[in-house]
Amino acid sequence: MQERPSRRSFLKKAALAGSGVVLGAAGLNELSPKIWPEPIVFEPNQSYWAKSQPPQNPPLAEDLTADVVVLGGGFTGLSSAYFMRTLSPQKRVVLLEAKGCGNGASGRNGAMVLNLTDDRYMQLGPDPAVDKRIYDLTARNIQTLSKLSAITGIDCELETNGALQVLNTSDDVRDAQLYVQAARSAGMPVEFWNKQEVASAIGTGLYEGAFFDPNGGHIHPMKLVQVWKAAAQSAGAEIYENTVVTHIEEGPQNLVHTMNGVSVKAKSLVLATNAFTSRLGYFRNSIVPVHEYVAMTPPLSDQQVAQIGWPRRAPFNDSRTEVIYLGFTRDNRIHIGGGSPSYFFNNGVGDPNESARHYGYLQRELVRLYPALEGVEFEAMWSGIVDWSLNEAPSVGRTGKYNNIFYGLGYSGHGVNLTSVFGRIIADLEAGREQAWKPFPFLNASLDYIPNEPFRWLGAKTGLAWYRLTGT
Numbered sequence: 001m002q003e004r005p006s007r008r009s010f011l012k013k014a015a016l017a018g019s020g021v022v023l024g025a026a027g028l029n030e031l032s033p034k035i036w037p038e039p040i041v042f043e044p045n046q047s048y049w050a051k052s053q054p055p056q057n058p059p060l061a062e063d064l065t066a067d068v069v070v071l072g073g074g075f076t077g078l079s080s081a082y083f084m085r086t087l088s089p090q091k092r093v094v095l096l097e098a099k100g101c102g103n104g105a106s107g108r109n110g111a112m113v114l115n116l117t118d119d120r121y122m123q124l125g126p127d128p129a130v131d132k133r134i135y136d137l138t139a140r141n142i143q144t145l146s147k148l149s150a151i152t153g154i155d156c157e158l159e160t161n162g163a164l165q166v167l168n169t170s171d172d173v174r175d176a177q178l179y180v181q182a183a184r185s186a187g188m189p190v191e192f193w194n195k196q197e198v199a200s201a202i203g204t205g206l207y208e209g210a211f212f213d214p215n216g217g218h219i220h221p222m223k224l225v226q227v228w229k230a231a232a233q234s235a236g237a238e239i240y241e242n243t244v245v246t247h248i249e250e251g252p253q254n255l256v257h258t259m260n261g262v263s264v265k266a267k268s269l270v271l272a273t274n275a276f277t278s279r280l281g282y283f284r285n286s287i288v289p290v291h292e293y294v295a296m297t298p299p300l301s302d303q304q305v306a307q308i309g310w311p312r313r314a315p316f317n318d319s320r321t322e323v324i325y326l327g328f329t330r331d332n333r334i335h336i337g338g339g340s341p342s343y344f345f346n347n348g349v350g351d352p353n354e355s356a357r358h359y360g361y362l363q364r365e366l367v368r369l370y371p372a373l374e375g376v377e378f379e380a381m382w383s384g385i386v387d388w389s390l391n392e393a394p395s396v397g398r399t400g401k402y403n404n405i406f407y408g409l410g411y412s413g414h415g416v417n418l419t420s421v422f423g424r425i426i427a428d429l430e431a432g433r434e435q436a437w438k439p440f441p442f443l444n445a446s447l448d449y450i451p452n453e454p455f456r457w458l459g460a461k462t463g464l465a466w467y468r469l470t471g472t
Ligand SMILES: Cc1cc2nc3c(=O)[nH]c(=O)nc-3n(C[C@H](O)[C@H](O)[C@H](O)COP(=O)(O)OP(=O)(O)OC[C@H]3O[C@@H](n4cnc5c(N)ncnc54)[C@H](O)[C@@H]3O)c2cc1C
Pocket: 040, 042, 071, 072, 073, 074, 075, 076, 077, 096, 097, 098, 099, 100, 101, 102, 103, 104, 105, 106, 107, 108, 109, 110, 111, 112, 113, 114, 243, 244, 245, 246, 272, 273, 274, 275, 276, 277, 280, 292, 293, 294, 325, 337, 383, 384, 385, 386, 408, 411, 412, 413, 414, 415, 416, 417, 418, 419
């Protein structure tokens, strides 16, 4: 299938723009991390979901020795801690989170529960049998989320009515039809929906068709954080919040320093810091941390719900490079996210003026899709950082001078489900059980090279401007 413009090709172009300049300035590229060390700062989570953030545990107040130290209290970190304790209950597992659990992408996202990995979503890899194995793995993980929700007694509002990628153009329709045909031959139960089927499912006739995955769904992300936090703690993991890790001293026993002036020593370390990982000096050349924007309406009246007509309530994203994604909550709110993402120099924090522009765009998009929502003001608006890898491929594995640092990242906007698949893999790797994961392409996958600043900024800005200009 020929590759047409997509976020994938945008990122590649952005990298090329950056790398092209690097060729002429290799010295600066090498020196860059010393000239511009990334600031270790964290913006508070202003999302609608944040209202459901679990109560915070006390910060780390004394030096500790553990078997494993996990950095980051999002889905990756919490699920790794849970699976490690489940697998090896004798191990002391300590998790450190800079603010509260769910302060990062896990508590700010677009709530779509998706199968596969982003690089293989609607695009088969070289061996479709591998895609099918990944599909089954991720679909089974959604069942695990449902079971854990029942075990912890925390309803994370998981709805498995499927998920759609709606198609904006006839080229997208053709590609989706070809993909669905090939994916079904490989055994995946995905479907192609025509224009009328889409219109009657989501209430807007603007789309030419859709790719439908019956095993996808929607969730309340912060309630899922609650589930993972409760599961990890009841399995015996110790969680410290408001504990910022400032640097890591690698060794046979890693030493993790915190802003609180205390440290944790542990043989194994898990980097579950997602888009913030480069701030600790790791994977700086693998991830472009881009800010995406999301907004939430108040609960709609019964009349508005009837007017828009979205009976199946399955979430959807569209097929543009500057994708938008929408979901419908249990209490009848609609959230819309996406549009043009932002990149701030040196993985910096957002700019409020830029945010305002994005929310205006999301409002216009919402009314374009659902004219009955004209005049509905958003109740909450927020941004979050996504860890894009160049080809949208994720990676899970081990690294470090002593090969005792474990990581999972590069989810590229596809992590609500995949993070805990990787949490389980991280636990297996830490326990020396690598064999089962060898057939999967994401194990220790090396991610495409992204140059340092200022080239990363230059590349990202050029790529983003190009797509804004061409409107693809
Ligand atoms: C706006 C937005 C929309 C999205 N929409 C979807 C979607 O609809 N579907 C989907 O599947 N995926 C989506 N994603 C992606 C998904 O949310 C992420 O892939 C996933 O949440 C990543 O989880 P994580 O645990 O790896 O990272 P995070 O949730 O970001 O957790 C990392 C944690 O590490 C902590 N941390 C970082 N550095 C340090 C440090 N130095 N010391 C201590 N703690 C530290 C942070 O505070 C943070 O809590 C979206 C993401 C965003 C931002």
